[in-house]
Amino acid sequence: MQSTDFANPIHVAALVRQIHAKSTRPLTLMEVCGGQTHAILRYGIDQLLPPELRIVHGPGCPVCVTPAETIDRAIEIASKPGVIFCTFGDMLRVPGSQTDRNRNDLMQAKSRGADVRVIHSPLDAIRIALAESQNTTPGTPKRHVVLFAIGFETTAPATAMAIRMAKELALVSFSALVCHVLVPPALEAIFDDADHGIDGLLAAGHVCTIAGDGPYHRIAKEFKLPIAITGFEPVDLLRGILNLVEQLESKPSSHRVDNLYEHIATADGNLQAQRTVESVFAVCDQQWRGIGPIPRSGLKLQPQYASFDASTLFPPVKLACEQPSCCRAADVLRGKIRPIECPAFGTLCTPSQPLGAPMVSNEGACAAYFLYQSLSDKSLSKTPTPIEKLAPRASPIGPALLRITPRKPSPCPMVPVADSRPNSSRRFSLKTTQAPSSWPVAIALCSIGRAKTAWPSLPTRLSCNP
């Protein structure tokens, strides 16, 4: 894998060295962005830090904080005949409030026949709605397109654009189920709790690129917290962490907002995007899954766009809401525990059988920990990697013949999670009649499933790859 400047191992090693040199006491830093969570775990950045430096993950994933009631509404609307339901891919498997796992997410609704489509941009939904409204084939009723509009400040402008376009195009068969949330009010709610235990905050650069850094100055001042605005690559993250360590270790410690994403984010943010959002949305109180209601932390449609509000077009059916009692999503989202400290992690709760939203969304902290488990996680101990052991510069594509220095064998601290993984050799069985033993053949069946690759008792070898 090639490295860009922002992933360059030499820069990374230099930053890690500085962080080790400057950090003298236990510190807990919080990041609030799914992309950052993933980068930290994927590259093992937490393993490079001094053991007394703890990184926790805040409510950085819009999918995870979308209330179960809203998912229930989405499933209900998507299941209606004549509806095309457009959603971002990672909402498909987020569980709603129902205990019946077979009726509890959009994927299940889709498999029961609902027309649920994965889109990459809210404008895709407009395109689909436009095609529907121009559909003049006799006998085919026009279908109503519903956009599941979720996300932080970063996706709100695109939703706002889509809704404005729908109005300009006078689309009558289009509406949006809006659940946009705002990051700073959620952070204020977390820090309002006197024992939040967070020493510094890594703010997500892309949120500031749109919304500017204004709200962060207020938070830094009010809660006396240093904040570093930074990006998603290893070098970005380590610069952010170094900045926070420097601010906290200086005497007296300071609590500034430093913009380390200066190549993209400006103090004011993207004013045009902000104006577009303001023209379509008004700030409202919002329920956050795992956290509860937070004042002025969500967006709702302005009255002039009320005709595009799916939540009024499709009146709700009352559903009982339940959250599995052992899911500690609330503590994960507030940065009180790391996902591996949840007793259900990796056993009762896995990406294929999630108990809570943070395990299901690609961006969720629990899913990231499951995907990128480090060998030391299960024992909750962190053995710092000696800096000298950092790999040299990445070798370019192709040539390398590896020379890997053997490590001391140590027993695996992991409890295997294999039970929860699909066992590919058991997905279906092949019936076969015995082939003549003098005739060695291999048979391959495509596009069906996967059978065992070797059957020792038979001269026949059967394989079947999806």
Added chain:
Amino acid sequence: MIFPGGDIGKLSVYGTVNDLAVQGAEPVALTMAWVLEEGFPIEELAKLACSVGKAAAECSIRVVAGDTKVVERGRAHGCYIATTGIGRVKPSVNLSPHAIRSGDCILISGPIGDHGMAIMSQRAGLVFDPPLYSDAAPLHRMTLELIAKVPGLRCMRDPTRGGIAASLNELANACGLCFEIQEACLPVRPQVHSACDLLGLDPWIVANEGKLIAIVPPESVEISLQILRSHSIGSLAAQIGTVQDLYRGLVIARTLYGTQRIVPMPAGELLPRIC
């Protein structure tokens, strides 16, 4: 149906050939079943059939039987193709994950993730310069040469759905050893890297259609790489890791920074991330 660098007609032939090839077989014949949705355009069907013919000729495999079924509108997304392939295995060939030993080396025939990302970025409307094409290609020439010339060849896989993460986990589970992969040596095209970053995916779990994972003893690495690189589809072949006996059945990635993480078996469909 059609994607940058191929279509499902060609893919169905290559997929079958590759499944045979990695088992050590020389592809001989295949049969196909086509399930077509009512209203599927005849011109497209003709194009797909032509592409099947071309691909079969290219792989020297004969399409010996076939069947079509037309189903009602809305019962299939256009067209499905299911194939059965038959190949000939020399009695002396014995490839199996159980032959893998600690100390063996893991090779890959080229950059990963091209096929899956070519399709996903087409769906997402991402355009790259240079453009990204599927790597769909038949592997049997490469595998037959490896079988003939590499002493102690342990086993081979073509990492399709689930990417190399799925194939490596399967092998590691089957042989009960630990595969350590060095990310610094894992070939990934810059376009695939960027597309994965944008869509929040990992090249490890993205599908390939013309890549080969081969496990060989350390003394056969040089010759295997020479053979792989002598084929145009294997020009970027590299050793990506080694087999060890430190942990049972785990795939471990060593990152660019010397840190380690466990690579799990991918679960479910690939879903692009929201931001």
